[in-house]
Amino acid sequence: xxxxxxxxxxxxxxxxxxxxxxxxxxxxxxxxxxxxxxxxxxxxxxxxxxxxxxxxxxxxxxxxxxxxxxxxxxxxxxxxxxxxxxxxxxxxxxxxxxxxxxxxxxxx
Numbered sequence: 001x002x003x004x005x006x007x008x009x010x011x012x013x014x015x016x017x018x019x020x021x022x023x024x025x026x027x028x029x030x031x032x033x034x035x036x037x038x039x040x041x042x043x044x045x046x047x048x049x050x051x052x053x054x055x056x057x058x059x060x061x062x063x064x065x066x067x068x069x070x071x072x073x074x075x076x077x078x079x080x081x082x083x084x085x086x087x088x089x090x091x092x093x094x095x096x097x098x099x100x101x102x103x104x105x106x107x108x
Contacts, residue, residue, distance in 0.1 A: 046099040053093050057083060 050056040060071040060083075071079055 047096060048099070049094055049096045051094045053087050053090060056090070056095075056097075057086065 060068045063069050063072040071082060
C-alpha cells in the first residue's frame with residue numbers, strides 16, 4: 001500500500017518506507033541467482049500508541065529516517081501539504097500503529 005504521492009516524480013522516493021507485501025519485496029529480484037528464497041512473516045515487532053498526530057509527526061520534522069529526510073527536504077508549502085495528507089490518512093488520535101517485518105534468506 002503506497003499512499004498517493006504529492007508529486008508523481010517523487011513517488012519512488014517513498015518506496016523504502018512503503019508497506020510491501022511478499023510478492024512486491026525488493027529482494028524478490030534475487031530469486032534468479034539464489035537456489036531458494038523462502039519468505040516468512042515475522043511476529044509483530046512493535047505496537048506504538050500515539051496520543052496525538054503532532055507527536056507522530058514530530059520525528060519527520062527532525063529528519064529521522066528516509067521519510068524524515070524526504071520531509072525535511074521539502075519546501076515549507078509542500079511539507080505542510082504532506083503533513084495534512086498524512087493527517088487525512090491516519091485515524092483520529094489517539095491511534096495505534098503496528099510495525100511488522102518480512103524476512104528472506106537466500107541460499108546460493
